Amino acid sequence: MTVAADVVVVGAGPTGLLLAGDLATAGVRVTLLERRADADAHMTRSFAVHARTLEVLDARGLADELVGLGRTAPVVGVFGKLELHLHRLRTRYPFVLITPQYHVEALLERRALAAGVRIVRGADVVALRQRPDRVEVETAGAGVHEAAYAVGCDGVRSTVRRLTGIGFPGRSVVRSVMLADVRLKEVPADAVTTNSNAYGFASLVPFGDGWYRAIGRIAGDERPDDAPVAAEELAVLLRRVLGSDYGMHDPRWISRFHSDERQAVRYRQGRVLLAGDAAHVHSPAGGMGMNTGLQDAANLGWKLAAVVRGRAGQPLLDSYERERHPVGRQALRVSGAITRGVLNAPRSGPARRLRDTALPVVSRFSSVTALGERLLSGIGIAYPAPRGSHPLTSRRVPDLRLAGGRRLYEVLRGGTFVLVTHGRPVPETPWLRLAAPAGSLRTTLLVRPDAHIAWAADDPTGAALRTALDRWPVAAP
Numbered sequence: 001m002t003v004a005a006d007v008v009v010v011g012a013g014p015t016g017l018l019l020a021g022d023l024a025t026a027g028v029r030v031t032l033l034e035r036r037a038d039a040d041a042h043m044t045r046s047f048a049v050h051a052r053t054l055e056v057l058d059a060r061g062l063a064d065e066l067v068g069l070g071r072t073a074p075v076v077g078v079f080g081k082l083e084l085h086l087h088r089l090r091t092r093y094p095f096v097l098i099t100p101q102y103h104v105e106a107l108l109e110r111r112a113l114a115a116g117v118r119i120v121r122g123a124d125v126v127a128l129r130q131r132p133d134r135v136e137v138e139t140a141g142a143g144v145h146e147a148a149y150a151v152g153c154d155g156v157r158s159t160v161r162r163l164t165g166i167g168f169p170g171r172s173v174v175r176s177v178m179l180a181d182v183r184l185k186e187v188p189a190d191a192v193t194t195n196s197n198a199y200g201f202a203s204l205v206p207f208g209d210g211w212y213r214a215i216g217r218i219a220g221d222e223r224p225d226d227a228p229v230a231a232e233e234l235a236v237l238l239r240r241v242l243g244s245d246y247g248m249h250d251p252r253w254i255s256r257f258h259s260d261e262r263q264a265v266r267y268r269q270g271r272v273l274l275a276g277d278a279a280h281v282h283s284p285a286g287g288m289g290m291n292t293g294l295q296d297a298a299n300l301g302w303k304l305a306a307v308v309r310g311r312a313g314q315p316l317l318d319s320y321e322r323e324r325h326p327v328g329r330q331a332l333r334v335s336g337a338i339t340r341g342v343l344n345a346p347r348s349g350p351a352r353r354l355r356d357t358a359l360p361v362v363s364r365f366s367s368v369t370a371l372g373e374r375l376l377s378g379i380g381i382a383y384p385a386p387r388g389s390h391p392l393t394s395r396r397v398p399d400l401r402l403a404g405g406r407r408l409y410e411v412l413r414g415g416t417f418v419l420v421t422h423g424r425p426v427p428e429t430p431w432l433r434l435a436a437p438a439g440s441l442r443t444t445l446l447v448r449p450d451a452h453i454a455w456a457a458d459d460p461t462g463a464a465l466r467t468a469l470d471r472w473p474v475a476a477p
């Protein structure tokens with residue numbers, strides 16, 4: 001059996017679901033192939049959704065519903081006592097949202113199905129052939145799927161990456177991390193309870209439904225993933241690191257895992273692209289993996305849709321790797337720094353006391369932690385801009401208020417470019433045009449569908465606009 005589509009997406013994790021939904025919303029015929037037969041059989045890994053991801057979901061009308069399903073943490077601790085004050089971020093979502101990954105996946109799947117994505121479960125991709133005009137994706141159990149492009153969103157052990165011959169260099173960074181979902185008899189005071197000391201590190205995170213995620217590692221423990229974990233071993237760790245095990249009981253599952261730091265050398269090979277964990281993986285410290293994957297998908301979706309529909313050429317598709325590969329590398333660096341900070345926590349009493357006294361003081365100086373807040377939340381992500389362009393070019397656009405009371409992120413749900421004018425006369429353009437309220441903006445902005453600034457001008461003359469039209473032909477209908 002051979003089935004045709006415009007794009008085949010492999011992997012119905014968060015990355016694949018968002019990408020497939022975006023493509024279908026833009027009018028592209030998408031098949032989403034998923035090895036698992038059962039949607040519910042996916043154990044949750046992630047629980048932190050950062051501000052930029054919530055903005056991405058807001059531009060799809062999903063953020064407020066997701067926020068309603070979780071708990072918000074405006075301050076998070078890293079390295080035990082160093083605090084990041086996310087409430088200082090200038091965004092509609094000045095916090096990290098604590099909610100299990102299955103809530104994110106359920107919303108994205110509902111949207112993808114409503115947009116017309118064909119989800120095929122029990123479809124294990126086993127072979128992939130690139131032809132001059134198409135890709136053939138062969139599954140065990142669900143036939144062969146042909147499309148103009150295929151995107152591997154099939155996770156860290158990506159078959160698509162392997163079959164395409166893209167290298168995934170890196171190394172193992174931390175072993176023997178214990179992970180369990182438990183019930184507690186006492187409710188911890190903080191949204192996220194975390195600490196590290198000479199014995200190890202531990203965190204407790206609420207899922208909001210009575211279950212808590214416990215994560216921790218005994219310092220120096222190098223046991224392999226298949227070494228059994230006893231609930232009592234985890235309870236002792238919580239007592240020694242957090243000061244209490246909060247009456248931990250009834251783990252629904254418990255396991256030991258190791259973490260790698262790896263990145264694909266390329267995100268594109270001909271008609272095949274990679275996104276999410278298939279393209280980059282790092283330790284869960286900082287909670288950036290799913291967030292980075294969702295943002296990959298948001299960058300790729302509108303570009304691939306424009307190319308498939310003949311409204312843009314290959315350079316636009318190539319810009320996906322140019323923009324997102326450095327962001328993936330940065331996620332590896334940030335999570336690596338947090339991991340090493342936690343693993344190398346001072347062992348001696350005096351050094352620990354010095355750290356515990358100094359870090360809360362450091363946290364109060366916003367310039368010291370502001371960078372960390374912007375990096376972790378994703379709010380600070382900007383893409384490389386062409387030489388000589390306006391300083392705002394390629395930066396994230398905030399959720400501007402528009403004349404008439406609408407928010408920019410609500411308008412972006414239409415999936416098109418938006419020209420936001422600032423009171424100066426602007427020549428005719430083909431873009432959807434909206435005005436900012438008088439005096440609220442000093443620059444006219446052309447906003448991409450992924451809420452980054454395509455082009456900006458303080459004085460939007462006809463010549464300046466022609467530059468924008470040349471660079472973004474995709475924006476014209």
Ligand SMILES: Cc1cc2nc3c(=O)[nH]c(=O)nc-3n(C[C@H](O)[C@H](O)[C@H](O)COP(=O)(O)OP(=O)(O)OC[C@H]3O[C@@H](n4cnc5c(N)ncnc54)[C@H](O)[C@@H]3O)c2cc1C
Pocket residue numbers: 010011012013014015016033034035036045046047048049101123124125126153154155156157158159160179275276277278284286287288289290291292293
């Ligand atoms: C303990 C832990 C905690 C974490 N916490 C966070 C956090 O708080 N915040 C955060 O942002 N990230 C976190 N992460 C990382 C996050 O879980 C991943 O980054 C995220 O799941 C990646 O999503 P994805 O869609 O790219 O890949 P995946 O979620 O791995 O999905 C890939 C999909 O592809 C399917 N698939 C695989 N091979 C094939 C094939 N051959 N054919 C068809 N289908 C296939 C799989 O069945 C799967 O459904 C954590 C990870 C761990 C381990």
